[in-house]
Ligand code: FES
């Protein structure tokens with residue numbers, strides 16, 4: 001039995017410690033946003049955030065996650081109430097088939113949490129682990145730029161005197 005925190009909820013999971021997190025999310029917990037692309041750590045489709053860092057859940061065994069904080073795309077918002085990153089991707093119509101997009105959004109979220117002033121070059125470099133066979137790369141970049149700009153504008157508003 002492993003105890004971990006997923007999307008702010010503490011959860012006990014019965015899968016064996018060598019089970020990849022991706023299988024636990026999808027098969028045990030019904031959290032289907034993270035996708036199975038390659039299962040080999042080579043496409044980025046399964047990316048989630050663990051303690052603030054983007055992690056490939058298909059090659060991360062459950063046993064490494066005891067007491068860690070996992071965030072999946074479901075933790076950023078829902079279809080009815082999308083969060084800022086999700087809204088930016090919708091506004092830029094960044095998804096074509098959409099299969100790569102959950103993983104991309106999670107890595108982008110981790111990047112902006114760590115570096116709200118990430119340059120376009122930094123965003124491009126960060127996204128290297130992600131494959132998008134639809135070729136919607138420029139829309140993805142615009143979406144992350146939009147999310148970053150909106151976040152900075154909100155922070156500036158919060159700082160300005162009323
Ligand atoms: S499914 Fe994990 S990197 Fe491809």
Ligand code: FES
Nearest residue numbers: 096098100132134
């Ligand atoms: S939108 Fe289809 S793989 Fe990226």
